[in-house]
Amino acid sequence: MSAVHAGERTLAQQLGDFAAGTRYEDLPDEVVESVKARVLDILGIAAAAAPLDTSRAARRWAADQGGTPSASAVGVPALLPASQAAFVNGVLAHSLDYDDTHLPSVLHPSASVIPAVLAAAQAAGKDGRDAIRAIAVGLEICVRLGMAGYDTEAKNSTFFEHGQHATSICGAMGAAAGVAALLGDGQLVTDALGVTASMASGIIESNRTGGTVKRIHCGWAAHAAVSAVELVRYGLTGPPTVLEGRFGFFQAWLQGRFNPAAITDGLGEQWQVPDIFFKPYPANxxxxxxxxxxxxxxxxxxxxxxxxxxxxxxxxxxxxxxxxxxxxxxxxxxxxxxxxxxxxxxxxxxxxxxxxxxxxxxxxxxxxxxxxxxxxxxxxxxxxxxxxxxxxxxxxxxxxxxxxxxxxxxxxxxLTTRGGPQRPLGFEDLGAKFEDNARRTLAPEARDHLRETCRTLQDCTDLSILFTDLSAADAPASGTPTNLPTLERGNK
The missing domain is CATH 3.30.1330.120 (2-methylcitrate dehydratase PrpD)
Known part of the structure; x- marks a missing residue:
């Protein structure tokens, strides 16, 4: 366990400094390109997942929650509160087990971070550069928290050994940092991490013996992230020692055994985002x-x-x-x-x-x-x-x-996994994956528009354009797809 001494910045405060202090202009080109590709990947996966029974259940549940509509969700004809839109989109993003993976932390960062940031950004009227920056920050923090729980001797994630789903646990934290970085300063990030830590959850027994509950994990993480930031903006606060504290995040999940250097070493200089593996196949x-x-x-x-x-x-x-x-x-x-x-x-x-x-x-x-x-x-x-x-x-x-x-x-x-740095998926590969996914619910012109918008996301001044060509209906059971939704257009 890492002790905090008087005058030192806690881990959460250091992450807050990083998140708030990172400008779009500070991002390496490979990080920007990686984020844009991941947005396209997640939206394509969500498009393909829209007709699932579990997706319909998530949409129905979210629609029943009420609140002030502000953001889009896959397959929902009306706008939802940002937290509910994040939930639905996160559920769909992870439902096909087609979302990206970071190694060796063995977690899926984008399916929580991207839905949370896009929902919050759309609700707040942010632009493409804002979203790219926030997503990059959220992914980086998610991965680093996951790596802090990687046991170098056992060569495995300690979260995983405990039956915990690091994807949703660390995903909630990374997503909250991304949303907070989008909307406020370092203190907002620190408090959001402090609040989100009491919401993060997920166990993975369904991997072994069945059940579809794992599909909601990233949705719940994205929901927790947006909700936590909203609560902090209403005045709630979190403990600054939420990560390394005696009763903090790592004590609760990992019995206090973690590597703080994995969180802070090279932060803002050595980016993990481009090394996250894309999935070529829709399976574990x-x-x-x-x-x-x-x-x-x-x-x-x-x-x-x-x-x-x-x-x-x-x-x-x-x-x-x-x-x-x-x-x-x-x-x-x-x-x-x-x-x-x-x-x-x-x-x-x-x-x-x-x-x-x-x-x-x-x-x-x-x-x-x-x-x-x-x-x-x-x-x-x-x-x-x-x-x-x-x-x-x-x-x-x-x-x-x-x-x-x-x-x-x-x-x-x-011995090497396709989709990672040693066997990367090129633009044509990712485009083929997106096409195979999105064709199930989107017409050709809608797919082309979405792909081009993501490719030039840094130039997008109104994120609702991502959703212009998408409707709120489920994919047809058979026949040629029409212009069916994944994400409904939202207002500011």
Whole structure:
């Protein structure tokens, strides 16, 4: 635990100084470009998630809460209070498990930060540069708080070891810092962090055995962030030692074991934002290397009937998420459960699909129960692999060994994760991902307009233009998409 001495700035105060003191002009070009790409990515994911039953539930709940309308939410025809709009958009942004991931903190920063900042910015009449700056600040703080909980000896997130969802816990804090930086000074940021810490939450048991509650985690984080800033502006305050204090954030979540240097070292000079991994596949990130390895077998001419058995080697900490209980992972009942299944990732990669290798259409309830895929999954055993464990969590590697029916053994190693700095997704890749997502609910002209607006977001003087081409209806059940919503246009 880090003690605070008289005259020293607490961690929250230092984050407040950073957030308030960072101007748009201070942002490196790669940070600006990264933020714009992440806004496009999140909006495309939210567009694709709009028709989900859980999305409809989130919209209905938010609409029933009342309040003063001020911001847009996916699939809601009328404006909502900013906190409710942030909730809905955050739910949809995380619902498909397609949102970006930071390593080695193993959290998804954008799905909380971007919905919160966009809702607050729209409500306050801020412009594109304001939003980019606030999002960059929020993402950076989110990631650094997550890294403070990374155990270098165990090589794993301590949040994760405790069953805590760092994505929503740190996401709420980062989102609050971003919103506060958008609307006020360093003291507002410090107080907002102090208040948000009492709202941050999330446990991840649903990763193992099912349930859709995880889908609301980033929405709740974004809601908490906007609400906390609003409460501070009404006069509520938070403890300046909220992070390192005896009964503070890190004591509550991590029993006081954390690395304060991860929060402050190089703050404002060494940006983590560009290194956040984009997701090429709509599934838990732990499964991506398995998709790649199985796809490599497919490209080598190996099909399902050629394989007697598979052994999927993964980092030991990943096993409980994508390999246990094995019987459940071999027989997912829904597309959502398939997103957390190592055996299903092997089946999907071996058969091939849409998107950038596999896409949303490859993770349906019907395909989760498909006889061909079930037969492949029954052949897959998931085991800890020492080489993968040594690399984790800087990467999420996998080693797939196929024992063939002709007696041969073929092994594919995927030791670096696609979408990160070592295997980046280029503009065309991200554009293809956005197109595959947004085409489900948006007409071509709407997709083109949204993509261009995000590409030039720094020049946008009215953020409501992001939502001009979007309506409030759900995607059609079938047929050609019309100009359907994800985000409704809002006023100032």
């Amino acid at each position: 990130h732990f499964t991506h290397a398995a998709v790649d390895a199985a796809a490599a077998l497919r490209r080598a001419g190996i099909g399902p009937d050629d394989v007697e058995s598979f052994t999927l080697g993964v980092p030991a900490p990943n096993l409980r998420t994508i390999g246990e209980p094995l019987a459940v992972k071999q027989q997912p009942e829904t597309g959502y459960m398939a997103q957390f299944s190592g055996p299903y990732a092997v089946a999907a990669g071996l058969l091939g699909g849409g998107g950038l290798e596999v896409g949303l259409d490859d993770y349906t309830d019907e395909l989760a129960k498909d006889a061909t895929r079930r037969a492949i999954m029954a052949k897959v055993n998931v085991v800890p692999d020492d080489e993968c464990t040594a690399i984790f969590p800087m990467q999420f590697p996998a080693v797939l060994t196929a024992r063939l029916t002709d007696g041969r053994t073929v092994t594919e190693k995927v």
